[in-house]
Amino acid sequence: MLTKLARILPNRRMACRLSVSAFLATSSLPVMSAIADSDAVLASPEGFEECKLKLQEKAIAAGVSAKTAQDVMTGVKHLDRVIELDRRQPEFTTTFADYLNRRVNDSRVSKGRELIKEHSELLARVTRETGVPAPYLVAFWGLETNFGSYFGKMSVPDSLTTLACDARRSSFFTEQLIAALRIIDEGAIPVEQMEGSWAGAMGHVQFMPTVFLKHAVDADGDGRRDLWNSLPDAMMSAGRFLESMNWDGEYRWGREVLLPENFDYSIADGRRLNLNKWRELGITDAFGKPLGREDIAAALIVPAGHEGPAFLAYHNFKVIMGWNRSEFYAIAVGHLADRIAGAGMLQNPPPEDTPALSRDNIIQLQEQLEQRGYSAGKPDGIMGPATRTAIRKFQVANGLVADGYPGSAVLGKLNIDTAPE
Incomplete structure (x- = not known):
C-alpha cells in the first residue's frame, strides 16, 4: 500500500503539511519586439507566406541560427483547425462537479499510485532537489497528459506560426514561436518530432516554449532537454518550475474543511487569514476535528457555493495557479495528489445537479x-x-x-x- 502523505515528509507540524498548463506562466524570453498585431494577417496564402518571412527574420535577429530558422519556417503550414480552436468558446461552462469528477477518478488515482511506485527513485530525487513531493509531480503529470499517454498531435511550429500570423494574439505567439525555434536550434528535439497541443504546449508536462527555455533541465545527462522522451527530464523540469515559483515543501496545498452553521460566506472572497482566525470562526477539518494552531495564512474557497465543499488554500495553492490560472485546476491537482498519496474522497462532494451556465x-x-x-x-x-x-x-x-x-x-x-x- 502506498505510503501516506503524512509519512512522506517529517512529522512536525503535520496539521497543514504535505510532504497548459504552463500556458500562462512567466515568459522566459527577454522582452523583444514581435511582429506588430496590425501587421498580422488572417491567413490568405500570400499573406501567410509574407508573415512567415517576417517571423523568420525576427527569429534570426533574436539569435536563432539562420539555418534552423529557414529550414523550419520553409516547411511551416497554416492550420485552420488551430484558429478554430482559438476562437471557439464552450457553449456551456463546466460545473465544478463535472470538472473535478472527470479529472480525479478512481482510474487516475490507481494509475498514479502505480507510477509513484514504479518511478520511486526518480521522484525521490526530484523531491530532494526541488522540495516538491512526488504525489504533486504525478498529479500534474496526470492532469496535463494523462501520465504521458497523450501529448497532442499538432506540429508546434505550424500551430505557433498560425497563431503568430493571426491578429488576435500575435505578439504572444511570436515570442512562443521564436522560443520553439531556439529549442530546435539547441538540439533538444528535431522539428518533425516537435508535436504538442494546438496552442504549442509540449511534452509530458505541457510546457509552453518560453517556459521550456527557462525551466527545462537535462536530468538524465544525455546532453539534451527532452520533455517528450525523457521522464527524468520532464519530472525534474516540473519540479524546477514549481520551485521557481517558491513551492513550500513544508506545507500541503490546502485541505477540505467543514464550516459551521450560519457561517458568513461573504469572507470567502479571496482574503487570506491566519489559520488561527479560521479556527476561531468555527472551521474544522473535513472530519470535524479542530484545525492546527499554525502561523500560516489561508484563503477560504467554495468553488460550488455553500452547498458544495469548502477548502482552505495555503501558499502552494497559489503556486499551482502559477502553472494554470484556474481555481478548479488547482483544487484538482491538490485533491489528486492527496488521493494518490492515500487519502480518501471528499467528505462533502460537489452537487452534480447545479446548472451549467453558458x-x-x-x-x-x-x-x-x-x-x-x-x-x-x-x-x-x-x-x-x-x-x-x-x-x-x-x-x-x-x-x-x-x-x-x-x-x-x-x-x-x-x-x-x-x-x-
Whole structure:
C-alpha cells in the first residue's frame, strides 16, 4: 500500500503539511519586439507566406541560427483547425462537479499510485532537489497528459506560426514561436518530432516554449532537454518550475474543511487569514476535528457555493495557479495528489445537479446585476472577482447565503433561464 502523505515528509507540524498548463506562466524570453498585431494577417496564402518571412527574420535577429530558422519556417503550414480552436468558446461552462469528477477518478488515482511506485527513485530525487513531493509531480503529470499517454498531435511550429500570423494574439505567439525555434536550434528535439497541443504546449508536462527555455533541465545527462522522451527530464523540469515559483515543501496545498452553521460566506472572497482566525470562526477539518494552531495564512474557497465543499488554500495553492490560472485546476491537482498519496474522497462532494451556465447566461447575469445597481464590470461572460462581488451584494440584499455563487436561487430571482434552447 502506498505510503501516506503524512509519512512522506517529517512529522512536525503535520496539521497543514504535505510532504497548459504552463500556458500562462512567466515568459522566459527577454522582452523583444514581435511582429506588430496590425501587421498580422488572417491567413490568405500570400499573406501567410509574407508573415512567415517576417517571423523568420525576427527569429534570426533574436539569435536563432539562420539555418534552423529557414529550414523550419520553409516547411511551416497554416492550420485552420488551430484558429478554430482559438476562437471557439464552450457553449456551456463546466460545473465544478463535472470538472473535478472527470479529472480525479478512481482510474487516475490507481494509475498514479502505480507510477509513484514504479518511478520511486526518480521522484525521490526530484523531491530532494526541488522540495516538491512526488504525489504533486504525478498529479500534474496526470492532469496535463494523462501520465504521458497523450501529448497532442499538432506540429508546434505550424500551430505557433498560425497563431503568430493571426491578429488576435500575435505578439504572444511570436515570442512562443521564436522560443520553439531556439529549442530546435539547441538540439533538444528535431522539428518533425516537435508535436504538442494546438496552442504549442509540449511534452509530458505541457510546457509552453518560453517556459521550456527557462525551466527545462537535462536530468538524465544525455546532453539534451527532452520533455517528450525523457521522464527524468520532464519530472525534474516540473519540479524546477514549481520551485521557481517558491513551492513550500513544508506545507500541503490546502485541505477540505467543514464550516459551521450560519457561517458568513461573504469572507470567502479571496482574503487570506491566519489559520488561527479560521479556527476561531468555527472551521474544522473535513472530519470535524479542530484545525492546527499554525502561523500560516489561508484563503477560504467554495468553488460550488455553500452547498458544495469548502477548502482552505495555503501558499502552494497559489503556486499551482502559477502553472494554470484556474481555481478548479488547482483544487484538482491538490485533491489528486492527496488521493494518490492515500487519502480518501471528499467528505462533502460537489452537487452534480447545479446548472451549467453558458457564456450568454453569464452575460445576462452581469447585465441583470448592473441594472439592479450591483456593478459586475463589463458584461463579458466571465465569472471574475467583480461579478462574484456583485452576486454577494445581491445575495445579502435578498436574504440569500452570500457565497458569491450563481446558484438556482440567484438565477431564479434574476429570471435567468439556463435550459438550453
